[in-house]
Amino acid sequence: MYTVDVKTTTKTYQVDIAQHMFNQMGKNIETYAPATTYLIVTDTEVAKRYLQTLKDTFSPETRVLTFVVPAGEQSKSFAQYEAILTYAFSNQLDRASVIVAFGGGVVGDLAGFVAGTYMRGIRFVQVPTTLLAHDASVGGKVAINLPTGKNIVGVFHQPEAVLFDPGLLRSLPDKEWRSGFAEIVKLGFIADRDFYNRLSACVTARVSLSEAAQMEMIASAIRIKAAIVAEDEREHGIRAYLNFGHTVGHALEAELGYGVLTHGEAVAVGMRIALSVSEELGGGQLPIGSFTSWFTKLGYDLTLPADIDVDRLLQRMHADKKATEGHLVMVLLSAVGEAYITEVDPTVVRKHIAAARKEV
C-alpha cells in the first residue's frame, strides 16, 4: 500500500493506493467522508462490472444512491451535469451528503464539478478506475466541456480522499491503458528525468509491468503531481507544466470530436509536437527519436490525420486557457525533467503541426 498526502491551501487529503481495497471500499469512503447519504456517480462500463459490489460494501444503514452516465468523453456535458444536479435535488441530497466519483477521468471531472457547485459545494471522494485517473483524481481540477472547448466550465474543488485500487485496472482495455500511460510519461518529461528514463527503459509493453511495478509507477506519478499541486493549487505558475502536450492535445480532441481520440492519445501527439517545438526554440537535445519509436512500439499513433485543418487547430490552440490576449502559449522543455511556459510564434508551431500530419 502507498499513501501520498496532498497538501493544498484549501484542503489536505490522502491518496491511498492499495490492492484489494475495493473489497471494503464503501466502508473506507464512510471513514474518510462520514455522511448518511452518498450519491455514487459512475458510467455504464464501470457500473456493469463493479457498481453492485461497491454498493454492497457500505454499511447497511447508509443511504446509497446511484447515477449512471453513458461511458465516454461526451458525458462531460451540460446535459449530464444538469441531470445529476436534478437527480441530487429531487432525492434530497443536502450539504452533509457526499458524492462518490467512481470511474475514470470523465466521471471524476463531471461528478467533481457537480460536487463543487451543488448547493455551492459539497464534499466528494474520488474512486478512480482507470490508469489515467492517477492524474485526473488528484489536484481538484473538475470540469465539463463546451462542444468547442475542453474543460471550459469548471472549478477547483479538492476531494476528501482518493481511494485507488489498481486491481480494478485489470479490466481496462489496452487503448485506455495507453491513454493513462501517456500522462504518466508526461510527469517524467516535466519534472523527473530519472522517472522518465526508468519508464522508457522498463515499459516495453503493458505486460512488461507486474502489478507491483504498476502500482509503484502510479504512486511515483501521483507523488510528482501532488508536489506540483501543493506548490501551486490554482495554476498561477508551475501547475501549468502539467499541461505539457495539452495545447495541441485539447485542440485535437475538440477538433476531431470528443471521444475520437482518448485524452491521453491526444496528449501523446501533443507531447511529440511540443518536443519538436522545444528543440527548435533552443531546448538542446531532447529524446524525440527514441520517444517516438518507443511510443509507436507501444501502439500509439503520434501523427495527425492527413486532412486535419491546421488553421482551425491553431485557432483552437489560441483559445486555450493558458493563452492571454490572443497569444499562443505552450509548455515546452529545456531538457527532460525541466519544463517552462512561454509564448510561442504560431509560424513555428504551424510548421511542426504540418510535419506531424500523416503522409498520404
Ligand SMILES: NC(=O)c1ccc[n+]([C@@H]2O[C@H](COP(=O)([O-])OP(=O)(O)OC[C@H]3O[C@@H](n4cnc5c(N)ncnc54)[C@H](O)[C@@H]3O)[C@@H](O)[C@H]2O)c1
Ligand atoms: N481533472 C484533471 O486533473 C484531469 C487530468 C487528466 C485528465 N482529465 C480528464 O479525464 C478524462 C479522461 O479520463 P479517462 O481516460 O479515465 O477516461 P474515461 O473516464 O472515459 O474512461 C475510459 C473508458 O474506460 C472505461 N473504464 C473505466 N474504468 C474501467 C475499468 N476499470 N475497466 C474497464 N473499463 C473501464 C470507461 O467506461 C470509459 O469507457 C478527460 O476528460 C480528461 O480531460 C482530467
Ligand SMILES: O=C(O)C(=O)C[C@@H](O)[C@H](O)[C@H](O)COP(=O)(O)O
Ligand atoms: O491538473 C492539472 O493541472 C493538469 O493540467 C492535468 C491535465 O492532465 C488535465 O488534462 C487537466 O484537466 C487539464 O487542465 P486544463 O486546465 O488545461 O483544462
Ligand SMILES: [Zn+2]
Ligand atoms: Zn491531461
